[in-house]
Amino acid sequence: MRIFKFGGASVKDADGVKNLAAIVRKYDQPLVVVVSAMGKTTNATEAIVEAYMQRNSEALNKLVSELKSYHLSIVDQLFDSNNGCIDALLAKLENKLSTEPSLNYDFEYDQIVPFGELMSTSIISAYLKFIGMDNAWVDVRKVLRTDDTYRSANVDWELTTAFMKEQFQGKRLFITQGFIGSTPNNLTTTLGREGSDYTGAIIAHALDAECLAIWKDVPGVLNADPRWYPNAEKIDELSYWEAIELTYYGAQVIHPKTLKPLQNKQIPLLVNSFLNPEEKGTVIQSSEQNSELQPIYVLKRDQTLISMSPKDFSFIMEESLSDIFQIFSKHRVKLNMMQTSALNFSVCVDENKRVEKAINELQHKFDVRYNENMELVTIRHYNEEAIDVIINGKDVVDSQVSRKTARYVLKASEWNFE
Ligand code: ADP
Ligand code: ASP
Ligand code: MG
Numbered sequence: 001m002r003i004f005k006f007g008g009a010s011v012k013d014a015d016g017v018k019n020l021a022a023i024v025r026k027y028d029q030p031l032v033v034v035v036s037a038m039g040k041t042t043n044a045t046e047a048i049v050e051a052y053m054q055r056n057s058e059a060l061n062k063l064v065s066e067l068k069s070y071h072l073s074i075v076d077q078l079f080d081s082n083n084g085c086i087d088a089l090l091a092k093l094e095n096k097l098s099t100e101p102s103l104n105y106d107f108e109y110d111q112i113v114p115f116g117e118l119m120s121t122s123i124i125s126a127y128l129k130f131i132g133m134d135n136a137w138v139d140v141r142k143v144l145r146t147d148d149t150y151r152s153a154n155v156d157w158e159l160t161t162a163f164m165k166e167q168f169q170g171k172r173l174f175i176t177q178g179f180i181g182s183t184p185n186n187l188t189t190t191l192g193r194e195g196s197d198y199t200g201a202i203i204a205h206a207l208d209a210e211c212l213a214i215w216k217d218v219p220g221v222l223n224a225d226p227r228w229y230p231n232a233e234k235i236d237e238l239s240y241w242e243a244i245e246l247t248y249y250g251a252q253v254i255h256p257k258t259l260k261p262l263q264n265k266q267i268p269l270l271v272n273s274f275l276n277p278e279e280k281g282t283v284i285q286s287s288e289q290n291s292e293l294q295p296i297y298v299l300k301r302d303q304t305l306i307s308m309s310p311k312d313f314s315f316i317m318e319e320s321l322s323d324i325f326q327i328f329s330k331h332r333v334k335l336n337m338m339q340t341s342a343l344n345f346s347v348c349v350d351e352n353k354r355v356e357k358a359i360n361e362l363q364h365k366f367d368v369r370y371n372e373n374m375e376l377v378t379i380r381h382y383n384e385e386a387i388d389v390i391i392n393g394k395d396v397v398d399s400q401v402s403r404k405t406a407r408y409v410l411k412a413s414e415w416n417f418e
Contacts, residue, residue: 001207005034005200005214010274012039014077017127023277032174032203035124036196037116045113053101071119078127085126086119106150110190117177125175135173141182143167146189153181153189164206197255205261215274220282221253224297235282239289249378250300295379295386303374304355305409307346308366316345331358336376337407348376348409373412382406
């Protein structure tokens with residue numbers, strides 16, 4: 001069994017769906033195809049949740065009608081006659097949105113946002129059948145079982161493995177959703193934004209797959225995000241370890257949870273281009289990095305640098321650190337970089353509403369200062385030249401350098417790599 005995962009960008013329009021079909025057609029081994037919501041649908045459904053929770057029916061109607069027409073126009077372009085493959089789902093979504101929301105935002109989010117994945121896979125499965133490619137559409141919620149941590153659900157590996165082994169057999173081609181699962185009470189959950197890569201890895205792990213291939217709009221894993229750094233180059237081969245480090249530092253090309261389940265069973269991860277499917281992408285497979293790596297750059301934008309010192313002038317010690325970590329953990333603030341000195345502890349975190357709440361709470365015991373509009377750049381396998389490329393003319397607010405990794409907190413400003 002092989003697992004393929006196609007992200008939103010690969011199926012953003014009718015041509016994307018046809019391209020997926022052409023890629024899948026070339027393989028005659030058993031295949032599970034995991035698909036995300038089409039294009040930017042998850043952002044659109046997030047806006048729908050917001051309007052629904054605020055009972056803003058004007059905004060809600062507008063957003064739902066845009067969502068419908070986007071999907072229905074893709075359906076129109078794919079089939080030559082009327083095809084009602086998403087009619088029932090659209091009716092279900094509208095029905096849900098006509099009920100009163102509960103007070104639990106995250107729960108409501110998980111009951112609405114997954115319609116993106118349910119619609120994309122329904123369209124793709126119907127289209128493949130339409131062009132003669134027999135397949136089974138699987139509602140992944142039946143087999144991917146989680147706890148009820150809405151929007152960030154934790155997988156029940158034992159149940160999931162047993163259910164998946166039973167479900168994914170007897171057919172050559174399965175089409176199923178990324179990103180979603182369900183609780184023991186059959187309520188829908190999601191695994192966190194960009195979680196479809198992770199779904200691919202969960203299925204690969206459960207089925208002891210030969211490999212997981214994720215099809216992206218880039219030639220493979222590059223040594224930087226090409227949207228930011230124009231000279232980015234493809235990396236042919238990466239160890240699991242190195243890839244985990246990169247995703248940890250924020251390389252957005254692979255969801256950070258994807259690699260561990262694969263590494264545990266030594267299942268290779270192939271990062272391929274859906275634009276040039278014949279070209280060799282990046283292979284992530286060995287425990288050791290066999291080839292010499294060039295510097296790899298990871299940029300995290302929209303960072304806040306928070307510095308705190310105890311109000312009673314005590315040192316930053318285990319006790320104050322434990323207070324600080326508890327507060328960040330309670331507000332689900334992820335610390336992207338930490339730095340300590342005798343009287344000061346500083347962290348770099350993603351800007352969001354939860355950070356404000358954490359800062360408010362920290363202020364009871366600590367003097368807190370913070371700087372918004374920061375960027376965090378990590379250079380793995382740095383050298384002098386690579387550091388110059390990054391800090392060239394930039395305002396460096398903080399830095400941390402270890403044997404293999406150099407990290408810089410910079411004031412956000414225009415990037416110019418000339
Ligand atoms: P998907 O369509 O599967 O959701 P994503 O958009 O999440 O794919 O990931 C692909 C994008 O990741 C690329 O378009 C690229 O801009 C970005 N990216 C960030 N860092 C890297 C990197 N190191 N190598 C390749 N792509 C990267
Ligand atoms: N559709 C979800 C998202 O955009 C999951 C994914 O694409 O991986 O976050
Ligand atoms: Mg994505």
